[in-house]
Amino acid sequence: MATVQQMRIGVLAETQQDERRVALVPDVAARLVKGGFQVVLEAGAGMHAGFIDDAYRQADVTVEADRQIILSTSRIVLSVQPVLLQDVAQLLTRAITISFLQPSTQTAVVGSLIARGITAFSLDLLPRTSRAQSMDALSSQSSLAGYKAVLMAANRLGKFFPMLMTAAGTIPPARVLVLGAGVAGLQAIATARRLGAIVEAYDVRSAAQEEVKSLGARFLELKLATQEGEGGYAQEQSEEFLTRQRQMLAEHVATNDVVITTASIPGRQAPLLVTAPMVRGMRRGSVLVDLAAESGGNCAMTLPGKVVEVDGVWVDGTTNIPSTMALHASQLYARNITNLLQLLVRNGELQLNLEDEIIRSCCVTHAGQIVSERARNMMGVGATREAVSSEVH
Numbered sequence: 001m002a003t004v005q006q007m008r009i010g011v012l013a014e015t016q017q018d019e020r021r022v023a024l025v026p027d028v029a030a031r032l033v034k035g036g037f038q039v040v041l042e043a044g045a046g047m048h049a050g051f052i053d054d055a056y057r058q059a060d061v062t063v064e065a066d067r068q069i070i071l072s073t074s075r076i077v078l079s080v081q082p083v084l085l086q087d088v089a090q091l092l093t094r095a096i097t098i099s100f101l102q103p104s105t106q107t108a109v110v111g112s113l114i115a116r117g118i119t120a121f122s123l124d125l126l127p128r129t130s131r132a133q134s135m136d137a138l139s140s141q142s143s144l145a146g147y148k149a150v151l152m153a154a155n156r157l158g159k160f161f162p163m164l165m166t167a168a169g170t171i172p173p174a175r176v177l178v179l180g181a182g183v184a185g186l187q188a189i190a191t192a193r194r195l196g197a198i199v200e201a202y203d204v205r206s207a208a209q210e211e212v213k214s215l216g217a218r219f220l221e222l223k224l225a226t227q228e229g230e231g232g233y234a235q236e237q238s239e240e241f242l243t244r245q246r247q248m249l250a251e252h253v254a255t256n257d258v259v260i261t262t263a264s265i266p267g268r269q270a271p272l273l274v275t276a277p278m279v280r281g282m283r284r285g286s287v288l289v290d291l292a293a294e295s296g297g298n299c300a301m302t303l304p305g306k307v308v309e310v311d312g313v314w315v316d317g318t319t320n321i322p323s324t325m326a327l328h329a330s331q332l333y334a335r336n337i338t339n340l341l342q343l344l345v346r347n348g349e350l351q352l353n354l355e356d357e358i359i360r361s362c363c364v365t366h367a368g369q370i371v372s373e374r375a376r377n378m379m380g381v382g383a384t385r386e387a388v389s390s391e392v393h
Contacts (some may be wrong), residue, residue: 008038009349010074012067016075017080018047018305018319020326021333023078023099028334030059032341034347037310040064040074042275049326073349078337088112096344098337100124100137101364104267104378113365119352123336124266125362127370132358135343137336139183141322142190144329146187146262148321149289150176153258154195156287156307157312173198178217178251179273179298180262181208184291188260189215197258202249204263222248242271249273259288261298267378276310276383284312 009032022045024032029039039063043053053063064070070077070361071090072338077083082101083091085108091097094117101122103110113120120171123137153176154161163173176192178185181203189212192199199217203209204224212219224245245318252261253274255350259282264270269350279301290302301310302317309315322329344350354360354371370376 007075008040008080009046009076010070010145011039011041011061012070012077012083012087014026014048014080015084016320017297018323019081020323021330022046022049022326023080023330023333023337025049025051025330025334026055026059026061028331028338029056029061032338033060033306038062041071042070046252046330049330051327051330052250063094072367080385081105082109083181085112088116089119091116091118093117094119096350097121098123101223102267102378103364103370103372107379108373110365110370110379112126114368117368119366120364121362122364122372122375123340123362124139125364125374126340127357127361129357134339135336135358137333140332140336141329142182142184142262143187144325144332145321146184146260147191148325149184149260149262149291150188150195151193152260152316152318152321153260153287153289153317157257158285158315159257160162160196161192174226174258175200175256176258176260177201177256177258178262179203179249181205181212182262184214184327185260185262186211188262189217192258192260193217200252200256202225202252204245220252225250233309236282242273246273246275246278249279250281253278254283257283257286259286261288262291263298264292264295267374268295268374270298272298272300276300279313279315280312285314286312287314287316289316289318294319306358332382 002147032039032354036182041056043063043065056063068090071087075092076096082099096119098121101120102124123368126132126136158176159174160171161174164171174197176197176199176200178188181201185201189199189201193216201217202219202220203210209219261273263273288299290297291297292298293302293304299315301315304317305319307314307316361372
């Protein structure tokens with residue numbers, strides 16, 4: 001069993017074009033070094049998030065320019081986006097990777113990790129439990145996205161958010177509709193309220209009603225059955241339910257200046273909440289920000305990664321919004337990862353206790369198998385190497 005002193009943590013630079021975050025920041029790295037870990041960072045990995053290499057060196061982190069050296073010598077490899085397919089072949093046989101690995105869209109990478117015997121953890125799959133809160137990177141990053149979405153909308157909207165009483169007359173406040181009251185939605189509600197807007201929100205989960213009201217927003221009570229899912233998420237809805245939902249939401253979408261959509265189900269296509277006719281029914285100058293753009297979008301007019309104008313209405317499909325706040329996003333992510341490491345390393349030794357709900361839930365691959373039940377369901381395959389291999393090939 002490897003001890004802390006034998007464990008080398010490698011931190012990779014992100015290669016995805018719009019990814020500015022880094023998996024470990026200097027102050028968090030310093031705590032790991034004091035705990036006995038060796039930490040090596042790929043040169044320039046923190047630059048886009050505002051952390052220069054010298055800041056890591058001051059934390060006793062080794063800065064290495066050769067990515068292959070980091071991959072081939074690190075027992076634990078940290079990144080934000082999943083390791084690249086070509087990187088997997090360079091990893092140590094019993095290495096551990098921690099990232100936002102999405103099994104349903106990264107089947108080739110998962111298959112390669114299994115073939116190499118790599119243990120891969122995905123922060124996408126952490127259970128929504130009180131015990132896992134300090135490790136929940138999905139929530140910490142969603143909070144940033146909800147906040148920034150409101151600022152993006154306010155920047156594009158040709159109106160004030162708050163009510164203003166001037167010598168020239170009174171300007172009414174902007175009206176904001178938030179669809180989905182999870183972490184991102186609640187942060188969007190709170191931010192829009194702080195800016196002075198009138199806010200209303202809707203969520204398929206009845207439990208969200210009190211949270212929405214506590215933030216000073218009005219909760220839309222549609223005559224639809226609640227859709228409570230597992231782990232604090234909404235469950236996937238039937239097309240009949242979604243059709244009725246869209247019909248009931250249409251008038252509310254039309255009367256608001258800003259619509260922010262946040263509804264998503266991990267590993268699934270985002271539900272369609274706003275149709276093209278609904279967008280065209282909005283007033284000219286209105287703004288829709290779709291936080292589900294990366295998983296297909298909640299709006300029929302969303303183009304992932306682009307902002308488009310539809311009959312005078314702006315539809316913002318910006319992806320990876322947390323990366324636009326890379327400094328704080330990286331700080332939160334680094335703390336989430338460190339808290340997970342504390343669970344994996346006990347008494348100075350690496351202990352992969354797969355009986356632990358948190359470890360089992362977010363462990364995608366280990367010893368040639370898919371461990372996480374949710375990962376298997378997302379991929380639609382069995383747990384064995386052969387099952388994944390046949391799916392990938």
